[in-house]
Amino acid sequence: MNSKVYVGVDIGGMTVKLGIFEGEKILKQWAVPTRVKEQKIAADIAETIKDALKELEIPEENIQGIGIGVPGNARPDGFVYNASNIGWKDYDLGAEIKKDLNVPVAVGNDANLAALAEYWMGSGKAYKSFVLLTIGTGLGGGIINEGRIVNGMMGSGGEVGHMPVNPDETLVCGCGKCGCLEQYTTATAIMRMAREAIEEGKLSTAIESKTPTAKDVLDAAKAGDPLAEKVMDDFAKRMGQGMAIIASVMNPEAFLLGGGVSKAGDYLLDLIRPYYEKYLFKGCVGAEFKIAALENDAGIIGAAKLAMDSFPAGWDAVTE
């Protein structure tokens, strides 16, 4: 094959996902383990890409660029300031990759690249400016403004999970502060709030476990369970506050909700909307609420798009 291709890489704590793209078409999609302890991540990425190209019979020089998403903050040129889950601090990922594979490398925050993916081929296609909120074990955020990622100074644009929405909170967040949005608006938070309510002896008609999952709580709330409804109301109140705050900063056209909790779909959007509207500045009305489309593939898709935007076709790669 003589295709000009881009590679999208999404580095997670357990696996590195990869995809080889020819335009919007994914020629091959696979994953390898993230060897954090051995610190073989960059070398593994270069090697597995080489193997995949061989299999596809695409010469290495046909790679136009590699885009990589990291769970941390990074600069587009490949420098990672911090990705504590995988042990990187001030680490030049771009240079490490280039030791084994002489192609242009662009790097970004994984949540920001997920937003770029939604912009390119997901629920964000209709908008120029929107905010993706990924509600899973944590609350990730990525912001697209006029078609471009808001990276900020250190790649920490869109780190909305850690905005201080409650200065009176005494419970400590994973980040070390108190009162972060993420403490109320994740699967983890739903589980914690339900557990606390059960321990306090609050009434539940539908939850049997003493330690219900977020899905247990969501299902029970949908079924009208009072304990679960109260938990989801607390969740929705803070989510509405957080989204109204973001609206006053960015005035986006839309909010996209992704991640595991977003599978609750319209039920979730309908819970959040009244609080959002209560807290929203009237000059910032009009943003639409949507569920994100790309799920687990968002990482490699956004990473490939970052590479396409950074090293467009016809761009003459100047590599060392």
Add this chain to the structure above:
Amino acid sequence: MNSKVYVGVDIGGMTVKLGIFEGEKILKQWAVPTRVKEQKIAADIAETIKDALKELEIPEENIQGIGIGVPGNARPDGFVYNASNIGWKDYDLGAEIKKDLNVPVAVGNDANLAALAEYWMGSGKAYKSFVLLTIGTGLGGGIINEGRIVNGMMGSGGEVGHMPVNPDETLVCGCGKCGCLEQYTTATAIMRMAREAIEEGKLSTAIESKTPTAKDVLDAAKAGDPLAEKVMDDFAKRMGQGMAIIASVMNPEAFLLGGGVSKAGDYLLDLIRPYYEKYLFKGCVGAEFKIAALENDAGIIGAAKLAMDSFPAGWDAVTE
């Protein structure tokens, strides 16, 4: 004179400020009353610009473009969604100006244009991404991201004064909501909080008036007056929270503080900084704190820059 010029216009509730610019040089700077009741604002602007050009002996066709800042939300093409202080709703300001003066018109929110002005020739020159907070009777905001204004969908980007920082507040903000940042972080708020403390019989060693001005309170706080210090501490706590929130959304390189209260300078920055750092997500550290440079001229300077960016020299004006 045969200069190619731009006009910067800043529409306020009482006066319309204007400036004729040749590059960075202001050839003439003046003001006319804002005739809100008569709704003569657009016609007055066109007429006074014509008069000024005659006086400067510059032909009308030498105007490359007019930029206008409005106290409300607007689209760059000249359409004003809302500027309630001057009675505009869905008003095509650009088209109105062009009835009398056939030149390209660009319109923006006044606080956003003040930020653009700081970017061009003020305290924001050193940065690509920063946030200007104007602390006066209200809290205005303008955001520059990678050298461009964050307008958002309806020109309401940067409306940070109305972010809901306190869902438990019962006092109503001018916008009709409760718990906006602006309720704690303006000259108005400083006066209110001091008045309330005096009414509650709290101890003051330095404030004589029952209704002190913001400057009275600031001066008293600097002199160690306990009542004033407590008021400024409450102010600083919310300002720190608000700025940490903005940092988690935008990850800016700097915050610039402008407006009347910012005249307190380093004293103010030093009050805010500890709270900001307390609430700040560690991934977003590093933003500098500065006092804005341009004061009252920021409006016309930013408006002129908007026109320059919208209709660059050599741009061939297509007007109806």
